[in-house]
Each structure stands twice: as C-alpha cells, then as structure tokens.
Amino acid sequence: MTDSIGYVGSSNFSEASADKFECGVLITCPETIKQVRSEFVDEIIQYSHPTDMSALKEATIFIGDIRTDLERLMVSLGDQLAGSNGQHPTLESLQEIIEVIDAIEGGLLCLEEYSEHEKSSELLSQVSEVIDIQSLRNLRDLLEHYDSHLLELAEFSVEDFINSYLNEPEIAKEAYDEHVDKYIQLATNAAEDKEQQLHDAAKKELKEAASLATRFVRSSENALEKMKELENSIWDFDNT
Numbered sequence: 001m002t003d004s005i006g007y008v009g010s011s012n013f014s015e016a017s018a019d020k021f022e023c024g025v026l027i028t029c030p031e032t033i034k035q036v037r038s039e040f041v042d043e044i045i046q047y048s049h050p051t052d053m054s055a056l057k058e059a060t061i062f063i064g065d066i067r068t069d070l071e072r073l074m075v076s077l078g079d080q081l082a083g084s085n086g087q088h089p090t091l092e093s094l095q096e097i098i099e100v101i102d103a104i105e106g107g108l109l110c111l112e113e114y115s116e117h118e119k120s121s122e123l124l125s126q127v128s129e130v131i132d133i134q135s136l137r138n139l140r141d142l143l144e145h146y147d148s149h150l151l152e153l154a155e156f157s158v159e160d161f162i163n164s165y166l167n168e169p170e171i172a173k174e175a176y177d178e179h180v181d182k183y184i185q186l187a188t189n190a191a192e193d194k195e196q197q198l199h200d201a202a203k204k205e206l207k208e209a210a211s212l213a214t215r216f217v218r219s220s221e222n223a224l225e226k227m228k229e230l231e232n233s234i235w236d237f238d239n240t
Contacts, residue, residue: 001041006033060227062107066100067220073097074213077150081203089154089202094143101140104216105133130226132219139212142205149201150209156198161191 001007009024027033073096080089108131142148165171165187174183 001033001037003030003033004028006036008036060224063104063220063227064224066103066107067217070097070100070104070213071217073100074210078206078210081199081206088156089150091151091154094151094154098140098143101136104136108133130219131223132215135212135215135219139209139216142209142212149198149205153195153198153202156195158188158191158195161194162187165190 006027007024008027027036073093077089077093077097080093143150145151162184166183171183171187
C-alpha cells in the first residue's frame with residue numbers, strides 16, 4: 001500500500017485459497033486508501049510482531065501490551081463511576097483488572113530465565129529495582145479486600161437490600177395491609193441512601209486505585225527500556 005495505490009487481497013489460509021481461488025480489490029482513491037490505513041493497517045501493524053523472537057523479547061512486548069490493557073480497564077472502571085447514583089462497577093470489570101495484574105506478574109517471571117546470564121545479571125537487577133510491582137499488588141489487594149467499597153458497590157443490589165430491609169423482624173411486624181406502601185417507600189429510600197454512600201466511597205477509593213495503577217505504568221516505561229537493553233546485550237558479541 002502506498003499513498004496513491006492499495007491492494008486488499010483474499011485470505012491465504014482458507015478452504016477457498018486451497019482451491020487456488022483468489023480475489024482482491026485495487027484501490028486508487030487517496031481518501032479511501034487513507035481510510036483503510038487508519039482503520040485497519042495501522043492497527044494491524046501496532047499488534048504485529050516478528051515470529052523469531054526470544055522469550056525475553058516476547059515478555060517485553062507482552063508487558064507493554066498488557067500494561068495498555070490495564071490503563072484501558074482503569075479508564076473503563078472510572079467511566080462506570082463517572083455518572084450519578086445507579087451506575088455500578090461490575091464484578092467482571094474488577095476481575096478483569098485482577099487478571100491483568102496476575103498476567104503482568106507472570107510475564108515478569110520469565111526474566112528469571114536470564115538471571116544466570118553474565119551480561120544480563122546487572123541489567124536484570126536494574127529492571128527489578130525500576131518496576132513498581134508492589135503498586136500492582138497493592139491495587140489487587142484494594143480490589144479484592146473484603147471491605148473494598150468498589151467490590152461492595154459491584155455486589156450491591158437495590159432489590160436485595162429492600163427485601164432484606166422489609167424482612168427485618170421489627171419492620172416485618174408493621175409492613176402489612178395498609179402500611180405496606182409506607183414501608184416499601186422507606187425501604188426504597190434506605191436502599192438509595194446506601195447506594196449513594198457506597199458510590200461516593202467507591203469514587204474516593206477509585207482515586208487511590210488509579211494512583212497505584214499510574215505508579216506501575218510510569219515505572220514500567222523505564223523497565224521496558226531496561227528489558228530492551230537487556231535483549232540487545234545478550235546478542236552483543238565482541239569480534240575484536
């Protein structure tokens with residue numbers, strides 16, 4: 001593809017291709033070429049990597065990509081809390097962040113394969129010092145802890161709260177016949193108040209969570225540079 005001409009071909013690994021059936025589209029419109037490049041080609045290039053990579057190179061790319069995932073998930077969590085009362089983070093969104101944290105820790109373990117390499121040992125130590133893995137662990141603890149406001153809000157159900165309220169012994173004795181509507185309204189008001197309290201507390205907790213994620217992201221920028229340096233040092237031969 002150039003700025004003046006582009007070609008989009010058919011899949012090379014399909015049943016039709018096996019039968020030598022090929023087709024494609026030749027594009028000469030500069031605006032269309034620009035649109036195809038911005039919507040498809042640039043993204044393909046962004047997520048494409050060489051096939052003949054070392055384990056360390058794979059880990060470097062993996063950590064870079066998954067760090068981007070962590071940033072995306074934290075922004076999504078913030079969006080879920082950005083609105084008014086009634087918007088909740090989901091248990092799935094919290095679990096996704098935890099899984100990314102676990103995956104990052106797992107990716108970092110591959111560095112240990114190079115710990116005995118003479119040229120890499122010093123750089124490996126520098127990587128360990130630079131990357132702020134403790135912030136990630138603190139973030140995971142914050143999201144998983146039993147008194148996490150984010151977790152409590154994700155699990156909160158207005159309907160369950162109202163049912164529990166109405167089943168309280170003292171309330172249940174009064175909430176019948178002509179008093180039912182009154183106590184349902186009281187239960188609804190209490191549920192809304194509780195939800196708003198959790199929402200406000202979760203917003204404050206989100207700031208702490210975002211701060212921890214940001215610390216890791218910033219430290220990982222330097223760590224990734226160290227990992228690239230480590231990769232280069234492994235293949236640096238002295239021919240003198």
